[in-house]
Amino acid sequence: MPRQSINSPYWQGVRDGAPFVIVIVPFSMLFGVVGTEAGLRVAEVMGFSVLVIAGAAQFTALQLLSDNAPTLIALVSALAVNLRMAMYSASLTPYLGAAPLWQRAFAAYFMVDQSYACAVIRFEQEPHWSVSERMSYYFGVITPICPLWYVFTLVGALVGTAVPPGLPLDFALPITFLAMIGPMLRTPAHATAALVSVSLALVFAWLPYNLGLLVAGIAAMMTGAQVEVMLERRKGARQP
Amino acid sequence: MIEGAALWLFIAVLGIGTFGLRFVFLGLVGDRALPAWLLRHLRYTAVAVLPGLVAPLVVWPAATGGALDAPRMAAALVTLTLGYAFRNVILAIAAGAVTLFAGLALLG
Secondary structure: OOOOOOOOHHHHHHHHHHHHHHHHHHHHHHHHHHHHHOOOOHHHHHHHHHHHOOHHHHHHHHHHHHOOOOHHHHHHHHHHHOHHHHHHHHHHHHHHOOOOHHHHHHHHHOOOHHHHHHHHHHHHHOOOOOHHHHHHHHHHHHOOOHHHHHHHHHHHHHHOOOOOOOOOHHHHHHHHHHHHHHHHOOOHHHHHHHHHHHHHHHHOOOOHHHHHHHHHHHHHHHHHHHHHHHHHHHHHHHOO | OOOHHHHHHHHHHHHHHHHHHHHHHHHHOOOOOOOHHHHHHHOOHHHHHHHHHHHHHHHOOHHHOOOOOHHHHHHHHHHHHHHHHHOOHHHHHHHHHHHHHHHHHHHO
């Protein structure tokens, strides 16, 4: 078997995923700490991080369960936080849909904001990539992210303190996402969609179950598609 | 708070439900062709969801109890601007982090 060059899609994925370590480590440790403080056993904390593997939903579920909310409400709320995953799944289907079912199942299990965002940016930039090259890239992105999610959940659960307490790590997540959004604003349609997304997410932030994000997301997708159609029509009218 | 078998059932159902949301299109649609109008919408998924996900975290940071915070706002603007201008994610993250630390050191 030929050695994989460091420029292979897999290693490009590893490099693109690497910056998210600064988000994943403190976030997963915090879950381990909060989970054990809420009275969960270490195995149960790990159960969340391995079976659910979705930070925001895990925190939502834990918060509601420790407030003694009805179990069904906790479940529905946590799933609602994850509804955006169905949108990611649809968005990746044109790129990865032809891969073998078992690979798609693993890709689905490891679908997080970071792996999705890296993949969709790179797949647009590399239209000549084969399906297997895209899958290699995707699993490359996951490599520095998801194993650390498990490991540092465990560290947080065992050590019991989030470190380092002085650093403003709360802002690591917004910064890493903002850094990716910049390059995504390639056309007026993309920029308009992003603007609608931000505005509606703030306006509808009061909606329960994180539904504001869903409203904003769907409206912004429709906006992007509409602007694209309008710009194409205008271009078509200019070039008869 | 629920515990024992009930908690494990909760974790399992949440895990299965979350996997279902992730698998629904990628797994079940597979390589069947999607209609053009749907593909056009899906092209904007990332840019429609991620900004909305971040916006409340920037405007109402949990670390300040939801109060607008100048260092965090400045860091967000620097990161977004450099990411847009140079299309370089690492550079944008580094500049945003420097801005945040500098802002907190000066104002915090």
